[in-house]
Amino acid sequence: MSSLTTPTALDVPRIRADFPVFEERFNGRELAFLDSANSSQKPRHVLEGLTEFYEHSYSNVHRAVYELGERATAAYEGAREKVRVLLGADSTREIVFTRNGTEALNLVAYAWGLSELGPGDVVVSTVLEHHSNFVPWQYVAKRSGAEFAMLGADAAGELDLEQLDEIERRGRIRLVALGLISNSIGTVNPVEEVAAWAREREALTVVDACQAAPHRQLDVATLGADFVALTGHKMLGPSGIGVLWGRQELLSAMEPFNLGGEMIRSVSERETTWNELPNKFEAGTPPIAQAYGLGLAVDYLTNVGLDRIEAHEHDLTVYAMEQLATAEGVSVLGPPPERRGGIVSFTIDCAHPHDVAQILDSHGVAVRAGHHCTQPAMEHFGIPATTRASFYLYNTREDVDRLLEGLAGVRATFG
Amino acid sequence: MSDLYRELILDHYKNPRNHGELDPCDAHAQGQNPLCGDDVSITMNFSGDDVSEIRFTGRGCAISQAAASMLMELVEGKTVAEVAELPKEELLDEIGVPLAKNPARLKCALLSLGVVKLALHRARGTALPEEWAGFEER
Incomplete structure (x- = not known):
């Protein structure tokens, strides 16, 4: 671990090129895959x-x-x-x-x-x-x-x-x-x-x-x-x-x-x-x-380096939380970025998480919606479910922007 | 925008018909969709062989709640036998949005119909279709 030195930034375009799934278009757009906490995509190195x-x-x-x-x-x-x-x-x-x-x-x-x-x-x-x-x-x-x-x-x-x-x-x-x-x-x-x-x-x-x-x-x-x-x-x-x-x-x-x-x-x-x-x-x-x-x-x-992956996800988490804080009606659950992994779970006041995820899908943004197999935690927060965005080495700030764009679409439909 | 959320769906979601609870009631059932956490509870009263009154409460996604609201309008006034045999296609036609490529949301859409069939099964002994047999397992 190199906690004393700042890990060098990931070459994300090059990493994305290793994952065939990003070559496909979903609803006409490159996939903003924000569901790696559910299951990650696979690189050619593994597939081949x-x-x-x-x-x-x-x-x-x-x-x-x-x-x-x-x-x-x-x-x-x-x-x-x-x-x-x-x-x-x-x-x-x-x-x-x-x-x-x-x-x-x-x-x-x-x-x-x-x-x-x-x-x-x-x-x-x-x-x-x-x-x-x-x-x-x-x-x-x-x-x-x-x-x-x-x-x-x-x-x-x-x-x-x-x-x-x-x-x-x-x-x-x-x-x-x-x-x-x-x-x-x-x-x-x-x-x-x-x-x-x-x-x-x-x-x-x-x-x-x-x-x-x-x-x-x-x-x-x-x-x-x-x-x-x-x-x-x-x-x-x-x-x-x-x-x-x-x-x-x-x-x-x-x-x-x-x-x-x-x-x-x-x-x-x-x-x-x-x-x-x-x-x-x-x-x-x-x-x-x-x-x-x-x-x-x-x-x-x-080979990529887990310390670099961690730093990259932290950057995306900070950025996502900043952006979501500006989005109308959105409440992010959980601690500040310093004490969280690359996971941002939120609710939006006008729509159920499944409807949010469905509309995000139409924008080519994949997130998880539901109780995430943590019903006691959902009960703790007094909610039935959340929408969750999770980050990995292949995600970019553009993926976060796409999430925000999709949430604007949710508000246009349900707000 | 996703074509799932056409005006009629949003209207039923925001202004649900027959929302509430009948107390006392002749029949009652509740069901969940464990995938989504959608929850629908239905109460009804009979007048002879007719479902004279029906109400629902619940929480969940727009599809599940709008479908429940639409189902209320579809069922009220029909005979017990008609409701017990009501094909799911009839409710899906009413919902009128493409769910075929979306089996997960199909479960949301059909949750309330299953709960209605379960309430009739318990109160009147009508058949509970295989599709909803899981509602009886606990």
């Missing part, structure tokens, strides 16, 4: 690399003894190493490939939560969480007799850590689940502080980094968390691949999650023993090409 992989290196992994099997296994395990380096993890034994971020979080909830939690225990999630780091904990708490506690937030959508004292009085804190960056309003949560608080109580911290890993440099040791989940499709990779990083001693001690092929060491009528890490958590044929594709995406992101 996947085709080449399928054409020249594809077979199942870890079991084929022929040449292709060796190539496929090397590609799959090579991707694991790339993810390890990206996260600053000690060992590839700590990198588990899953289907997506949701499955990574469910893995911890089921494999750790169901066997470790019981009456008297407290599991903490937050009001800002995506449902994938909220519902599994609420569910396993109910199944195991533990208490589920929701850490609240203030009016700006920043976590109210003072509530932790009250939550602690409810029982033994066993685990805190929180996101690094809120997907619906963009808040950057104080994960290091929360993880330190949890560690003092011998509790675990599970971090949903799905909105962070694509956009900034992460280091699992610095975070101080025990588990970190991320997903490939939001970081230029294919869908169908996610990652769980977990501390080795925890993963070793944990019960398995999915059961079947690949995750076993030996099977007999009387007893089955588990394979070593990370295979113990990768039952069945894994998402082979998807993992390889994620590795290619990591190459691309690393």
Whole structure:
């Protein structure tokens, strides 16, 4: 990380040229794609690399003894190493490939939560969480007799850590689940502080980094968390691949999650023993090409530079918030740009978010509208839904201008 | 401008017909579109075999709320059997905007019709079409 130096600006036109989707015209115009927090677009490096992989290196992994099997296994395990380096993890034994971020979080909830939690225990999630780091904990708490506690937030959508004292009085804190960056309003949560608080109580911290890993440099040791989940499709990779990083001693001690092929060491009528890490958590044929594709995406992101991507998105966020502040009837949710990722969620007084998104689509502007799988957060703000613009390395200030132009169209129709 | 938002839609959205709640009522149902968070609640009264009065409340996008308003006008005064068999095409014709290439918004448009069919199903035992069977699962 180069926090002491200002990263050099991105060459966005050149980056855009790497993404075939920007060659197409939508409603007659170049696409202003402001929905990368939902899922990102893919560069040729990933798309062409996947085709080449399928054409020249594809077979199942870890079991084929022929040449292709060796190539496929090397590609799959090579991707694991790339993810390890990206996260600053000690060992590839700590990198588990899953289907997506949701499955990574469910893995911890089921494999750790169901066997470790019981009456008297407290599991903490937050009001800002995506449902994938909220519902599994609420569910396993109910199944195991533990208490589920929701850490609240203030009016700006920043976590109210003072509530932790009250939550602690409810029982033994066993685990805190929180996101690094809120997907619906963009808040950057104080994960290091929360993880330190949890560690003092011998509790675990599970971090949903799905909105962070694509956009900034992460280091699992610095975070101080025990588990970190991320997903490939939001970081230029294919869908169908996610990652769980977990501390080795925890993963070793944990019960398995999915059961079947690949995750076993030996099977007999009387007893089955588990394979070593990370295979113990990768039952069945894994998402082979998807993992390889994620590795290619990591190459691309690393080559561009995550610190430069973060700075670029910050610039766009500042600009978007300045522009939206001047737009009639628009209210932006969440904290100031210094404490948010490249996500700007807003409401407009005259129209429902879905109608806003529909009209923006007619202007060639793609945004997400809805509750963003964060209904507790929407309830916190007293609204059913928002319109959300999210930025990535291929976005420009012109995309923000197009958003504003589209919002003028919304006002012309509904105002 | 998107052609979804023609004048009639905006008029029903801004000035919804039969908006409110009948209390007491002979039939009631509520439904959501989990994708959008659209929510529609419908109450109705019967006079013999006719749907004599019908009201709706709800929140959501212009399409879902305008469609509910239009449906009220379509349904009031019809017989229970007619409403239970009312084809969705009739409501879509009324809405009159191109939703075919937009399946997500089609769900918004048809939410209120599903809720009406559910209310009749519960109060009068009429068939609940497969399309809305999910409303009974909770």
